[in-house]
Amino acid sequence: MEQSIINTKKIAIVGGGPGGLTLARLLQLKGADVKVYERDINKDARVQGATLDLHEESGLAALQEAGLMDAFHANYRPGADKMRLVDKHAAIFFEDVFEGEEQLQRPEIDRGPLRKILLESLQQETVVWDSHLLNVQKIATGWQLNFHNGTTTADIVIAADGANSKIRPLITPLKPFFSGVTIVEGTVYNSEKSVPALHTLLNGGKIFVMGDSKTIIVSSKGDGSLVFYAGINTAEDWSKNCGVDFKNADEVRTWFKNTFADWAPIWFELFDQAEPQFVVRPQYCMPLDQCWETLPDMTMLGDAAHLMPPYAGEGVNMAMKDALELSRCLYDPSFATIQEALAGYEKQMNTRFAEIGKITLDQTASLHSEAGLENLLAMFKGE
Numbered sequence: 332m333e334q335s336i337i338n339t340k341k342i343a344i345v346g347g348g349p350g351g352l353t354l355a356r357l358l359q360l361k362g363a364d365v366k367v368y369e370r371d372i373n374k375d376a377r378v379q380g381a382t383l384d385l386h387e388e389s390g391l392a393a394l395q396e397a398g399l400m401d402a403f404h405a406n407y408r409p410g411a412d413k414m415r416l417v418d419k420h421a422a423i424f425f426e427d428v429f430e431g432e433e434q435l436q437r438p439e440i441d442r443g444p445l446r447k448i449l450l451e452s453l454q455q456e457t458v459v460w461d462s463h464l465l466n467v468q469k470i471a472t473g474w475q476l477n478f479h480n481g482t483t484t485a486d487i488v489i490a491a492d493g494a495n496s497k498i499r500p501l502i503t504p505l506k507p508f509f510s511g512v513t514i515v516e517g518t519v520y521n522s523e524k525s526v527p528a529l530h531t532l533l534n535g536g537k538i539f540v541m542g543d544s545k546t547i548i549v550s551s552k553g554d555g556s557l558v559f560y561a562g563i564n565t566a567e568d569w570s571k572n573c574g575v576d577f578k579n580a581d582e583v584r585t586w587f588k589n590t591f592a593d594w595a596p597i598w599f600e601l602f603d604q605a606e607p608q609f610v611v612r613p614q615y616c617m618p619l620d621q622c623w624e625t626l627p628d629m630t631m632l633g634d635a636a637h638l639m640p641p642y643a644g645e646g647v648n649m650a651m652k653d654a655l656e657l658s659r660c661l662y663d664p665s666f667a668t669i670q671e672a673l674a675g676y677e678k679q680m681n682t683r684f685a686e687i688g689k690i691t692l693d694q695t696a697s698l699h700s701e702a703g704l705e706n707l708l709a710m711f712k713g714e
């Protein structure tokens with residue numbers, strides 16, 4: 332598309348996660364008229380989740396093109412890529428400290444600082460906070476977006492509204508399928524004081540705990556807290572039918588003690604000292620062979636487009652790579668129309684997802700199998 336054409340269009344991105352914000356930045360650098368509609372009431376509305384490692388070919392490549400590598404280097408967490416693999420008794424089987432070049436290929440940054448970097452890179456008033464999208468309607472000139480508190484219109488709509496995208500059904504009838512694993516997630520503030528033994532084991536990095544076809548992944552954060560998620564094999568509707576009220580912290584702690592009964596006490600401390608708000612997350616994945624007829628003026632990226640479990644650490648990286656590819660396609664003069672540009676983006680996005688999604692599903696199953704620890708050990712040793 333010629334720059335002169337695309338820059339006359341009003342672009343609405345729904346969702347201000349890493350995917351939506353990266354896209355907004357990349358498009359603004361090219362002169363686009365872009366707004367991000369985000370349901371959070373303001374930038375401080377939520378505590379942002381765990382540490383992410385950004386990959387050279389995806390998350391970092393997007394930041395590079397966005398001109399944000401200096402800001403990234405001022406905010407990333409050198410050393411946070413330290414990693415220990417332990418069994419249910421907390422015996423260490425493997426530890427890794429990435430050094431030199433290796434560290435720079437997968438540097439870690441907390442989700443909060445990443446969001447801050449992206450937000451600060453945008454023109455004033457780009458993000459329209461408190462914009463909970465309810466639905467989108469086709470109109471003669473493009474799209475009408477209906478929010479809980481008003482409406483707006485746009486020529487092009489990009490869905491970056493995550494796992495439960497309200498826009499995805501307008502693009503494809505395909506739905507995510509259950510991966511077989513459910514996660515229970517929690518946060519411990521001031522881990523040095525609250526869970527000192529675990530804090531020492533964590534050593535400012537990450538711990539992967541494997542045993543009995545179950546997992547716990549613990550990540551340190553730059554603010555002294557840690558986040559963790561326990562993964563178990565379940566039926567799809569387990570979180571609704573298991574008899575545990577996940578809003579009741581005591582019930583969650585009792586569930587954990589029963590389910591991880593012969594695990595070391597250090598893991599019980601994690602649940603005992605966690606903030607009372609646990610989150611239960613059944614893990615879904617979009618079909619790996621997904622494709623659809625491209626619309627003339629609407630597409631999607633990130634979890635909205637290719638939700639998958641977190642066990643290969645690819646979700647944010649893929650969302651940012653999507654933003655990079657979409658911004659390039661929209662300004663690629665070899666595409667004659669916007670629809671062709673969107674089709675070019677979707678083709679390569681779905682091809683990339685078919686590969687990364689397969690790796691992710693295989694990894695999810697492998698970690699939650701009887702041989703989970705041995706499998707991950709072999710992977711870390713490059714066997």
Ligand SMILES: Cc1cc2nc3c(=O)[nH]c(=O)nc-3n(C[C@H](O)[C@H](O)[C@H](O)COP(=O)(O)OP(=O)(O)OC[C@H]3O[C@@H](n4cnc5c(N)ncnc54)[C@H](O)[C@@H]3O)c2cc1C
Nearest residue numbers: 346348349350370464492493633634641644645646647648
């Ligand atoms: C426990 C866990 C651990 C993970 N760990 C990693 C990891 O280590 N590395 C990694 O790369 N990925 C990880 N992921 C995956 C990663 O979080 C997602 O893939 C990534 O956040 C997707 O980015 P996104 O921008 O597409 O969507 P999101 O980050 O989900 O952002 C969507 C945005 O849209 C907004 N929104 C949603 N609905 C509406 C609406 N109706 N109206 C307006 N706004 C709306 C939301 O408020 C949100 O801000 C993990 C996921 C989980 C659950």
